[in-house]
Amino acid sequence: MMTTIVLCILLGIIFLAYHTTYVQISTVKLAIPSIPPLTLVHLSDPHGRTRFWNGELHKLVNAHDPDIVIVTGDLTQHSGQLARVLNELAKVKSKDGIFFVPGNYEREGGRFHKKVYSDAVYRSQKEAWQQVMTVLENEGAVKEKDGSRIWIYGFDNSIYGNEQRPGQEIQQANLTIFLAHSPNIISLIHNEGLKADLLLTGHTHGGQIRLFNRTLGAYKHFHVGQKVDQFVGVFGISRGLGTSRLPIRLNCFPEITVYAINPS
Template sequence: MNKIILIIFLPLFLVFGYYILFFEPNNIQIEKQVIAIENLPQRFDGVKIVQLSDFHSLWFGSREKKVLEMLEKLNPDFVFITGDFVDPITKAITDRKLNSVKIFWQKLGEKYENRIFGVLGNHDTKFVKNYLIESGITILDNENKKLILNNEHIYLVGVDDPWTRRANLSKAMVGIENEPPKILLAHAAEIINEAVKEKIDLVLVGHTHGGQVNIPIVGRLIQPLSKYGRKYTSGLFRIEDTYLYVNRGIGTSILPIRFNCPPEITLIELQKKIL
Protein backbone atom coordinates (compact mmCIF):
# COMPACT_ATOMS: atom_id res chain seq x y z
CA MET A 1 0.00 0.00 0.00
CA ASN A 2 2.81 2.38 0.93
CA LYS A 3 4.55 1.65 -2.38
CA ILE A 4 1.38 2.45 -4.32
CA ILE A 5 1.00 5.76 -2.47
CA LEU A 6 4.67 6.54 -3.16
CA ILE A 7 4.31 5.70 -6.86
CA ILE A 8 1.26 7.96 -7.16
CA PHE A 9 2.36 10.93 -5.07
CA LEU A 10 6.11 11.12 -5.67
CA PRO A 11 5.77 12.22 -9.32
CA LEU A 12 3.10 14.75 -8.30
CA PHE A 13 5.34 16.08 -5.56
CA LEU A 14 8.28 16.40 -7.97
CA VAL A 15 6.16 18.19 -10.58
CA PHE A 16 4.76 20.56 -7.96
CA GLY A 17 8.25 21.22 -6.61
CA TYR A 18 9.53 22.03 -10.09
CA TYR A 19 6.57 24.33 -10.68
CA ILE A 20 6.94 26.43 -7.52
CA LEU A 21 10.76 26.51 -7.60
CA PHE A 22 11.53 26.96 -11.28
CA PHE A 23 8.52 27.50 -13.54
CA GLU A 24 6.35 30.09 -11.83
CA PRO A 25 9.19 32.24 -10.41
CA ASN A 26 10.39 32.70 -14.01
CA ASN A 27 6.96 33.02 -15.62
CA ILE A 28 6.91 36.83 -15.70
CA GLN A 29 3.49 38.27 -16.52
CA ILE A 30 2.66 41.67 -18.01
CA GLU A 31 -0.10 43.41 -16.06
CA LYS A 32 -1.69 46.27 -18.01
CA GLN A 33 -3.36 49.23 -16.35
CA VAL A 34 -4.90 52.42 -17.72
CA ILE A 35 -4.84 55.33 -15.27
CA ALA A 36 -6.96 58.41 -16.00
CA ILE A 37 -5.63 61.59 -14.39
CA GLU A 38 -7.16 65.05 -14.25
CA ASN A 39 -5.08 67.91 -15.63
CA LEU A 40 -2.80 65.47 -17.44
CA PRO A 41 -0.91 67.49 -20.08
CA GLN A 42 -1.85 66.59 -23.63
CA ARG A 43 1.65 65.36 -24.44
CA PHE A 44 1.45 62.81 -21.60
CA ASP A 45 -1.87 61.40 -22.80
CA GLY A 46 -1.02 57.86 -23.93
CA VAL A 47 2.43 57.79 -22.34
CA LYS A 48 3.51 54.26 -21.40
CA ILE A 49 5.23 53.58 -18.09
CA VAL A 50 6.77 50.30 -17.01
CA GLN A 51 6.97 49.63 -13.29
CA LEU A 52 9.47 47.05 -12.04
CA SER A 53 10.00 46.08 -8.43
CA ASP A 54 11.73 43.75 -6.00
CA PHE A 55 14.34 42.12 -8.21
CA HIS A 56 16.23 40.72 -5.22
CA SER A 57 19.01 40.07 -7.73
CA LEU A 58 21.95 37.86 -6.81
CA TRP A 59 23.66 38.27 -10.19
CA PHE A 60 22.90 39.04 -13.84
CA GLY A 61 20.96 35.85 -14.47
CA SER A 62 18.24 34.44 -16.71
CA ARG A 63 15.44 36.34 -14.98
CA GLU A 64 17.18 39.67 -15.51
CA LYS A 65 17.85 38.79 -19.16
CA LYS A 66 14.18 37.94 -19.63
CA VAL A 67 13.18 41.33 -18.20
CA LEU A 68 15.41 43.07 -20.76
CA GLU A 69 13.84 41.07 -23.59
CA MET A 70 10.31 41.86 -22.44
CA LEU A 71 11.06 45.57 -22.05
CA GLU A 72 12.42 45.64 -25.59
CA LYS A 73 9.02 44.51 -26.87
CA LEU A 74 7.02 46.84 -24.61
CA ASN A 75 9.08 49.90 -25.61
CA PRO A 76 7.97 52.14 -22.72
CA ASP A 77 8.42 55.89 -22.54
CA PHE A 78 9.61 55.66 -18.92
CA VAL A 79 10.80 52.92 -16.57
CA PHE A 80 10.16 53.24 -12.82
CA ILE A 81 11.69 50.81 -10.29
CA THR A 82 10.24 50.66 -6.78
CA GLY A 83 13.08 49.23 -4.72
CA ASP A 84 14.79 46.08 -3.49
CA PHE A 85 17.22 45.91 -6.39
CA VAL A 86 19.31 43.35 -4.52
CA ASP A 87 18.77 40.41 -2.20
CA PRO A 88 20.04 40.64 1.40
CA ILE A 89 22.56 37.91 0.52
CA THR A 90 24.03 40.05 -2.26
CA LYS A 91 24.94 42.83 0.14
CA ALA A 92 27.27 40.50 2.02
CA ILE A 93 29.06 39.09 -1.04
CA THR A 94 31.32 42.07 -1.77
CA ASP A 95 31.95 43.63 -5.15
CA ARG A 96 32.20 40.50 -7.30
CA LYS A 97 28.51 39.65 -7.44
CA LEU A 98 27.43 43.27 -7.26
CA ASN A 99 29.53 43.86 -10.37
CA SER A 100 27.59 41.06 -12.05
CA VAL A 101 24.27 42.67 -11.11
CA LYS A 102 25.63 46.03 -12.25
CA ILE A 103 25.81 44.69 -15.82
CA PHE A 104 22.01 44.41 -15.71
CA TRP A 105 21.61 47.91 -14.31
CA GLN A 106 23.99 49.32 -16.93
CA LYS A 107 21.98 47.75 -19.74
CA LEU A 108 18.83 49.36 -18.32
CA GLY A 109 20.58 52.69 -17.87
CA GLU A 110 21.95 52.71 -21.41
CA LYS A 111 18.68 51.67 -23.06
CA TYR A 112 16.48 54.11 -21.14
CA GLU A 113 18.94 56.96 -20.65
CA ASN A 114 17.30 59.85 -18.75
CA ARG A 115 14.02 57.87 -18.73
CA ILE A 116 14.67 55.40 -15.91
CA PHE A 117 14.09 56.28 -12.27
CA GLY A 118 14.02 54.35 -9.03
CA VAL A 119 13.79 54.45 -5.26
CA LEU A 120 15.54 52.35 -2.64
CA GLY A 121 13.90 49.46 -0.81
CA ASN A 122 14.48 48.06 2.66
CA HIS A 123 17.27 45.79 1.33
CA ASP A 124 19.07 48.52 -0.64
CA THR A 125 21.99 50.32 1.01
CA LYS A 126 23.59 53.64 0.11
CA PHE A 127 26.43 51.51 -1.26
CA VAL A 128 23.95 49.96 -3.72
CA LYS A 129 22.61 53.43 -4.52
CA ASN A 130 26.06 54.51 -5.75
CA TYR A 131 26.23 51.49 -8.08
CA LEU A 132 22.80 52.32 -9.48
CA ILE A 133 23.67 55.96 -10.14
CA GLU A 134 26.93 54.93 -11.83
CA SER A 135 24.85 52.63 -14.06
CA GLY A 136 22.66 55.49 -15.30
CA ILE A 137 19.59 54.91 -13.10
CA THR A 138 18.37 58.08 -11.41
CA ILE A 139 17.56 57.40 -7.75
CA LEU A 140 15.06 59.75 -6.15
CA ASP A 141 16.01 59.91 -2.47
CA ASN A 142 13.32 62.09 -0.87
CA GLU A 143 13.31 64.40 -3.87
CA ASN A 144 11.40 65.11 -7.07
CA LYS A 145 12.03 65.40 -10.77
CA LYS A 146 10.13 67.33 -13.41
CA LEU A 147 9.38 65.08 -16.41
CA ILE A 148 9.17 67.24 -19.52
CA LEU A 149 7.75 66.34 -22.93
CA ASN A 150 7.36 69.09 -25.53
CA ASN A 151 7.42 71.85 -22.90
CA GLU A 152 4.68 70.17 -20.84
CA HIS A 153 5.47 68.52 -17.54
CA ILE A 154 4.37 66.34 -14.66
CA TYR A 155 6.20 65.64 -11.41
CA LEU A 156 7.84 62.38 -10.41
CA VAL A 157 8.38 62.17 -6.66
CA GLY A 158 10.52 59.53 -4.97
CA VAL A 159 11.02 58.70 -1.30
CA ASP A 160 13.40 56.43 0.57
CA ASP A 161 11.92 53.27 2.05
CA PRO A 162 8.76 53.96 4.12
CA TRP A 163 8.95 50.60 5.91
CA THR A 164 12.29 51.45 7.53
CA ARG A 165 11.04 54.99 8.22
CA ARG A 166 13.58 56.64 5.94
CA ALA A 167 10.88 58.24 3.78
CA ASN A 168 10.41 62.01 3.97
CA LEU A 169 7.57 62.98 1.66
CA SER A 170 7.46 66.60 2.86
CA LYS A 171 11.10 67.02 1.83
CA ALA A 172 10.47 65.24 -1.47
CA MET A 173 7.62 67.63 -2.32
CA VAL A 174 9.65 70.84 -1.92
CA GLY A 175 9.32 73.12 -4.95
CA ILE A 176 6.38 71.31 -6.55
CA GLU A 177 3.55 73.34 -8.07
CA ASN A 178 -0.01 72.34 -7.17
CA GLU A 179 -1.48 72.07 -10.66
CA PRO A 180 0.61 69.47 -12.58
CA PRO A 181 -0.09 65.78 -11.90
CA LYS A 182 2.21 63.97 -9.49
CA ILE A 183 3.39 60.35 -9.50
CA LEU A 184 5.04 58.99 -6.36
CA LEU A 185 7.52 56.11 -6.25
CA ALA A 186 7.97 54.35 -2.91
CA HIS A 187 8.95 50.87 -1.89
CA ALA A 188 6.05 50.15 0.45
CA ALA A 189 2.41 51.17 0.83
CA GLU A 190 3.09 52.63 4.30
CA ILE A 191 3.35 56.00 2.52
CA ILE A 192 -0.23 56.00 1.22
CA ASN A 193 -1.92 58.14 3.89
CA GLU A 194 0.67 60.90 3.46
CA ALA A 195 0.33 60.63 -0.31
CA VAL A 196 -3.43 61.11 -0.13
CA LYS A 197 -2.97 64.24 2.01
CA GLU A 198 -0.47 65.59 -0.52
CA LYS A 199 -2.98 64.91 -3.32
CA ILE A 200 -0.65 62.59 -5.23
CA ASP A 201 -2.40 61.27 -8.34
CA LEU A 202 -0.66 57.88 -8.62
CA VAL A 203 1.47 55.98 -6.10
CA LEU A 204 3.57 53.02 -7.29
CA VAL A 205 4.94 50.57 -4.71
CA GLY A 206 6.13 46.98 -4.33
CA HIS A 207 7.56 45.21 -1.24
CA THR A 208 4.82 42.58 -0.80
CA HIS A 209 5.77 40.25 -3.70
CA GLY A 210 2.01 39.71 -3.93
CA GLY A 211 2.34 37.22 -1.09
CA GLN A 212 4.39 34.80 -3.28
CA VAL A 213 2.27 31.79 -2.32
CA ASN A 214 -1.44 32.37 -2.86
CA ILE A 215 -3.60 29.42 -1.83
CA PRO A 216 -7.32 29.70 -2.61
CA ILE A 217 -9.44 30.20 0.54
CA VAL A 218 -6.31 30.17 2.75
CA GLY A 219 -4.84 33.31 1.16
CA ARG A 220 -1.34 34.71 0.68
CA LEU A 221 1.30 33.07 2.84
CA ILE A 222 4.68 34.72 2.24
CA GLN A 223 4.53 38.47 2.57
CA PRO A 224 6.96 40.98 4.09
CA LEU A 225 5.64 42.76 7.15
CA SER A 226 3.31 45.71 6.59
CA LYS A 227 1.31 47.81 9.00
CA TYR A 228 -1.63 47.23 6.64
CA GLY A 229 -1.35 43.45 6.86
CA ARG A 230 -2.72 41.96 3.63
CA LYS A 231 -4.85 44.98 2.74
CA TYR A 232 -2.55 46.23 -0.03
CA THR A 233 -0.97 43.00 -1.26
CA SER A 234 -1.14 43.47 -5.04
CA GLY A 235 -3.05 45.29 -7.74
CA LEU A 236 -4.83 48.62 -8.12
CA PHE A 237 -6.54 50.53 -5.31
CA ARG A 238 -8.31 53.88 -5.12
CA ILE A 239 -8.06 55.89 -1.91
CA GLU A 240 -10.04 59.12 -2.24
CA ASP A 241 -8.53 60.80 -5.32
CA THR A 242 -5.27 58.82 -5.25
CA TYR A 243 -4.53 55.63 -7.16
CA LEU A 244 -2.22 53.08 -5.52
CA TYR A 245 -0.66 50.25 -7.51
CA VAL A 246 1.15 47.41 -5.73
CA ASN A 247 3.49 45.42 -7.97
CA ARG A 248 4.09 41.69 -7.22
CA GLY A 249 7.79 42.07 -8.00
CA ILE A 250 10.23 40.05 -10.07
CA GLY A 251 12.17 38.16 -7.42
CA THR A 252 11.42 36.30 -4.19
CA SER A 253 12.40 36.45 -0.54
CA ILE A 254 12.30 34.17 2.52
CA LEU A 255 11.72 31.14 0.23
CA PRO A 256 12.64 31.08 -3.49
CA ILE A 257 9.16 29.93 -4.53
CA ARG A 258 5.95 31.25 -6.05
CA PHE A 259 2.52 29.68 -6.39
CA ASN A 260 -0.54 31.29 -7.98
CA CYS A 261 1.35 34.57 -7.76
CA PRO A 262 3.66 35.00 -10.77
CA PRO A 263 6.22 37.80 -11.01
CA GLU A 264 5.10 40.84 -12.94
CA ILE A 265 6.04 43.74 -15.12
CA THR A 266 3.40 46.47 -14.89
CA LEU A 267 2.60 48.43 -18.05
CA ILE A 268 0.71 51.62 -17.24
CA GLU A 269 -0.84 53.89 -19.85
CA LEU A 270 -1.63 57.39 -18.69
CA GLN A 271 -4.82 58.95 -20.01
CA LYS A 272 -6.28 62.40 -19.65
CA LYS A 273 -9.42 62.15 -17.54
CA ILE A 274 -12.46 63.56 -19.30
CA LEU A 275 -14.71 65.38 -16.83
Protein backbone atom coordinates in the same frame (compact mmCIF):
# COMPACT_ATOMS: atom_id res chain seq x y z
CA MET B 1 5.66 2.85 -7.46
CA MET B 2 9.05 4.55 -7.02
CA THR B 3 8.93 5.82 -10.61
CA THR B 4 5.51 7.39 -9.96
CA ILE B 5 6.78 9.14 -6.83
CA VAL B 6 9.84 10.50 -8.62
CA LEU B 7 7.66 11.70 -11.50
CA CYS B 8 5.27 13.47 -9.09
CA ILE B 9 8.18 15.17 -7.33
CA LEU B 10 9.65 16.26 -10.66
CA LEU B 11 6.30 17.67 -11.84
CA GLY B 12 5.92 19.49 -8.52
CA ILE B 13 9.35 21.09 -8.90
CA ILE B 14 8.56 22.19 -12.46
CA PHE B 15 5.19 23.58 -11.33
CA LEU B 16 6.79 25.67 -8.57
CA ALA B 17 9.63 26.78 -10.84
CA TYR B 18 7.09 27.99 -13.40
CA HIS B 19 5.13 29.96 -10.78
CA THR B 20 8.36 31.39 -9.36
CA THR B 21 10.11 32.42 -12.57
CA TYR B 22 7.48 33.07 -15.26
CA VAL B 23 6.96 36.84 -15.51
CA GLN B 24 3.44 38.06 -16.15
CA ILE B 25 2.93 41.43 -17.83
CA SER B 26 0.14 43.44 -16.22
CA THR B 27 -1.09 46.27 -18.44
CA VAL B 28 -2.97 49.15 -16.84
CA LYS B 29 -4.59 51.77 -19.08
CA LEU B 30 -5.01 55.24 -17.60
CA ALA B 31 -6.58 58.41 -18.99
CA ILE B 32 -4.88 61.52 -17.63
CA PRO B 33 -5.75 64.80 -19.37
CA SER B 34 -3.12 67.28 -20.55
CA ILE B 35 -0.23 64.85 -21.09
CA PRO B 36 0.81 63.05 -24.28
CA PRO B 37 0.70 59.26 -24.63
CA LEU B 38 3.18 57.77 -22.17
CA THR B 39 4.36 54.23 -21.45
CA LEU B 40 5.63 53.75 -17.92
CA VAL B 41 7.08 50.39 -16.80
CA HIS B 42 7.19 49.54 -13.10
CA LEU B 43 9.68 46.99 -11.72
CA SER B 44 10.16 46.05 -8.09
CA ASP B 45 11.99 43.62 -5.81
CA PRO B 46 14.18 41.63 -8.20
CA HIS B 47 16.22 40.32 -5.25
CA GLY B 48 19.06 39.41 -7.58
CA ARG B 49 16.96 37.71 -10.27
CA THR B 50 17.50 38.89 -13.84
CA ARG B 51 16.67 35.79 -15.89
CA PHE B 52 13.23 34.28 -16.02
CA TRP B 53 11.36 31.39 -17.58
CA ASN B 54 10.25 33.62 -20.45
CA GLY B 55 13.39 35.71 -20.95
CA GLU B 56 15.95 38.16 -19.65
CA LEU B 57 14.63 41.14 -17.72
CA HIS B 58 15.87 43.84 -20.09
CA LYS B 59 14.29 42.11 -23.10
CA LEU B 60 10.95 41.79 -21.31
CA VAL B 61 11.03 45.53 -20.51
CA ASN B 62 12.34 46.76 -23.87
CA ALA B 63 9.57 44.93 -25.70
CA HIS B 64 7.22 47.68 -24.43
CA ASP B 65 9.36 50.60 -25.68
CA PRO B 66 9.03 52.49 -22.37
CA ASP B 67 9.24 56.24 -21.95
CA ILE B 68 9.97 55.94 -18.23
CA VAL B 69 11.03 52.96 -16.10
CA ILE B 70 10.46 52.92 -12.35
CA VAL B 71 12.30 50.58 -9.96
CA THR B 72 10.99 50.52 -6.37
CA GLY B 73 13.79 48.88 -4.45
CA ASP B 74 15.29 45.58 -3.27
CA LEU B 75 17.63 45.09 -6.21
CA THR B 76 19.51 42.24 -4.55
CA GLN B 77 19.39 39.61 -1.86
CA HIS B 78 23.00 40.42 -0.96
CA SER B 79 25.56 42.94 -2.19
CA GLY B 80 27.44 40.35 -4.26
CA GLN B 81 24.58 40.38 -6.78
CA LEU B 82 24.60 44.13 -7.36
CA ALA B 83 26.94 44.30 -10.36
CA ARG B 84 24.94 41.65 -12.25
CA VAL B 85 21.61 43.36 -11.58
CA LEU B 86 22.92 46.79 -12.59
CA ASN B 87 24.46 45.35 -15.75
CA GLU B 88 21.02 44.02 -16.65
CA LEU B 89 19.27 47.33 -15.91
CA ALA B 90 21.88 49.16 -17.98
CA LYS B 91 20.54 47.27 -21.01
CA VAL B 92 17.03 48.67 -20.47
CA LYS B 93 16.14 51.25 -23.13
CA SER B 94 14.02 53.93 -21.51
CA LYS B 95 13.57 57.15 -23.49
CA ASP B 96 13.33 59.44 -20.47
CA GLY B 97 15.30 57.54 -17.89
CA ILE B 98 15.12 55.00 -15.08
CA PHE B 99 14.10 56.22 -11.62
CA PHE B 100 14.92 54.32 -8.43
CA VAL B 101 13.96 54.43 -4.76
CA PRO B 102 15.84 52.19 -2.29
CA GLY B 103 14.23 49.36 -0.36
CA ASN B 104 15.10 47.67 2.91
CA TYR B 105 17.45 45.26 1.10
CA GLU B 106 19.53 48.24 0.03
CA ARG B 107 20.19 48.67 3.75
CA GLU B 108 20.67 45.01 4.69
CA GLY B 109 21.35 41.68 2.97
CA GLY B 110 20.84 37.95 3.47
CA ARG B 111 17.94 35.53 3.22
CA PHE B 112 17.60 34.24 6.79
CA HIS B 113 20.25 36.11 8.78
CA LYS B 114 20.29 39.69 7.58
CA LYS B 115 23.40 41.83 7.87
CA VAL B 116 22.95 45.59 8.12
CA TYR B 117 25.23 47.45 5.72
CA SER B 118 27.47 50.20 7.07
CA ASP B 119 26.98 53.78 5.91
CA ALA B 120 30.16 53.45 3.85
CA VAL B 121 28.84 50.35 2.03
CA TYR B 122 25.49 52.05 1.45
CA ARG B 123 27.19 55.12 -0.06
CA SER B 124 29.35 52.91 -2.27
CA GLN B 125 26.29 51.05 -3.54
CA LYS B 126 24.47 54.31 -4.14
CA GLU B 127 27.31 55.49 -6.36
CA ALA B 128 26.86 52.31 -8.40
CA TRP B 129 23.07 52.81 -8.69
CA GLN B 130 23.62 56.36 -9.92
CA GLN B 131 25.64 55.09 -12.87
CA VAL B 132 22.49 53.45 -14.24
CA MET B 133 19.48 55.19 -12.67
CA THR B 134 18.30 58.46 -11.14
CA VAL B 135 18.20 57.77 -7.40
CA LEU B 136 15.43 59.55 -5.48
CA GLU B 137 15.85 59.60 -1.70
CA ASN B 138 13.19 62.06 -0.56
CA GLU B 139 13.89 63.91 -3.80
CA GLY B 140 12.01 64.87 -6.91
CA ALA B 141 12.84 64.99 -10.59
CA VAL B 142 11.05 66.87 -13.36
CA LYS B 143 10.83 65.59 -16.93
CA GLU B 144 9.52 67.64 -19.83
CA LYS B 145 7.60 65.61 -22.40
CA ASP B 146 6.10 67.20 -25.52
CA GLY B 147 5.29 70.41 -23.65
CA SER B 148 4.00 68.63 -20.54
CA ARG B 149 5.72 68.47 -17.17
CA ILE B 150 6.04 65.19 -15.27
CA TRP B 151 7.06 65.38 -11.62
CA ILE B 152 8.42 62.19 -10.02
CA TYR B 153 9.00 62.21 -6.26
CA GLY B 154 10.63 59.31 -4.41
CA PHE B 155 10.07 58.74 -0.69
CA ASP B 156 12.91 56.95 1.07
CA ASN B 157 11.29 54.43 3.40
CA SER B 158 14.12 51.92 3.12
CA ILE B 159 14.18 52.54 6.87
CA TYR B 160 10.81 53.45 8.35
CA GLY B 161 11.06 57.01 9.63
CA ASN B 162 13.40 58.16 6.84
CA GLU B 163 10.58 59.28 4.58
CA GLN B 164 10.02 63.02 4.21
CA ARG B 165 7.24 64.92 2.54
CA PRO B 166 8.20 67.00 -0.51
CA GLY B 167 9.73 70.31 0.50
CA GLN B 168 8.00 72.08 -2.37
CA GLU B 169 5.25 70.66 -4.51
CA ILE B 170 5.43 71.25 -8.25
CA GLN B 171 2.15 73.01 -8.82
CA GLN B 172 2.56 73.22 -12.59
CA ALA B 173 3.04 69.46 -13.12
CA ASN B 174 0.69 67.84 -15.61
CA LEU B 175 1.43 64.44 -14.08
CA THR B 176 2.62 63.71 -10.53
CA ILE B 177 4.04 60.30 -9.68
CA PHE B 178 4.97 59.24 -6.13
CA LEU B 179 7.37 56.34 -5.56
CA ALA B 180 8.21 54.37 -2.43
CA HIS B 181 9.40 50.88 -1.63
CA SER B 182 6.83 50.06 1.05
CA PRO B 183 3.10 50.72 0.58
CA ASN B 184 3.06 51.90 4.21
CA ILE B 185 3.89 55.30 2.69
CA ILE B 186 0.17 55.74 2.06
CA SER B 187 -0.30 56.62 5.75
CA LEU B 188 2.06 59.61 5.49
CA ILE B 189 0.45 60.69 2.22
CA HIS B 190 -3.02 60.62 3.76
CA ASN B 191 -1.91 62.28 7.00
CA GLU B 192 -0.12 65.09 5.14
CA GLY B 193 -2.86 65.48 2.54
CA LEU B 194 -0.42 65.05 -0.36
CA LYS B 195 -1.78 64.74 -3.87
CA ALA B 196 -0.57 62.78 -6.90
CA ASP B 197 -1.92 61.00 -9.96
CA LEU B 198 -0.08 57.74 -9.34
CA LEU B 199 1.67 56.02 -6.41
CA LEU B 200 3.93 53.05 -7.20
CA THR B 201 5.28 50.71 -4.50
CA GLY B 202 6.44 47.12 -4.00
CA HIS B 203 7.86 45.30 -0.96
CA THR B 204 4.97 42.87 -0.31
CA HIS B 205 5.70 40.46 -3.22
CA GLY B 206 1.94 39.95 -3.28
CA GLY B 207 2.60 37.59 -0.38
CA GLN B 208 4.56 35.22 -2.71
CA ILE B 209 2.12 32.43 -1.83
CA ARG B 210 -1.57 32.96 -2.53
CA LEU B 211 -4.44 30.55 -2.05
CA PHE B 212 -8.01 31.24 -3.21
CA ASN B 213 -6.76 34.63 -4.46
CA ARG B 214 -5.75 35.64 -0.94
CA THR B 215 -2.37 36.54 0.49
CA LEU B 216 -1.13 34.32 3.28
CA GLY B 217 0.90 35.65 6.20
CA ALA B 218 2.35 39.15 6.23
CA TYR B 219 0.96 42.03 4.17
CA LYS B 220 -2.49 40.50 3.77
CA HIS B 221 -3.94 43.87 4.79
CA PHE B 222 -2.59 45.38 1.55
CA HIS B 223 -4.18 45.01 -1.86
CA VAL B 224 -2.34 43.49 -4.81
CA GLY B 225 -2.26 45.43 -8.05
CA GLN B 226 -4.07 48.75 -8.43
CA LYS B 227 -6.58 50.52 -6.25
CA VAL B 228 -8.30 53.86 -6.70
CA ASP B 229 -7.33 56.32 -3.96
CA GLN B 230 -8.68 59.81 -3.36
CA PHE B 231 -5.20 61.24 -2.66
CA VAL B 232 -2.98 59.52 -5.23
CA GLY B 233 -5.44 58.66 -8.00
CA VAL B 234 -4.18 55.11 -8.57
CA PHE B 235 -2.25 53.28 -5.85
CA GLY B 236 -0.21 50.45 -7.37
CA ILE B 237 1.50 47.66 -5.41
CA SER B 238 3.66 45.41 -7.56
CA ARG B 239 4.04 41.67 -6.89
CA GLY B 240 7.71 42.20 -7.73
CA LEU B 241 10.10 39.92 -9.54
CA GLY B 242 12.13 37.95 -7.01
CA THR B 243 11.62 36.14 -3.74
CA SER B 244 12.64 36.73 -0.16
CA ARG B 245 12.89 34.23 2.71
CA LEU B 246 11.05 31.41 0.95
CA PRO B 247 12.64 30.95 -2.51
CA ILE B 248 9.32 30.08 -4.18
CA ARG B 249 6.09 31.62 -5.43
CA LEU B 250 2.70 29.96 -5.72
CA ASN B 251 -0.28 31.48 -7.55
CA CYS B 252 1.63 34.77 -7.37
CA PHE B 253 3.71 35.10 -10.53
CA PRO B 254 6.53 37.65 -10.84
CA GLU B 255 5.24 40.82 -12.41
CA ILE B 256 6.18 43.67 -14.70
CA THR B 257 3.51 46.38 -14.74
CA VAL B 258 3.05 48.51 -17.84
CA TYR B 259 1.08 51.72 -17.33
CA ALA B 260 -0.24 52.84 -20.71
CA ILE B 261 -1.25 56.45 -20.16
CA ASN B 262 -3.47 57.92 -22.87
CA PRO B 263 -2.57 55.16 -25.35
CA SER B 264 -3.16 56.14 -28.95
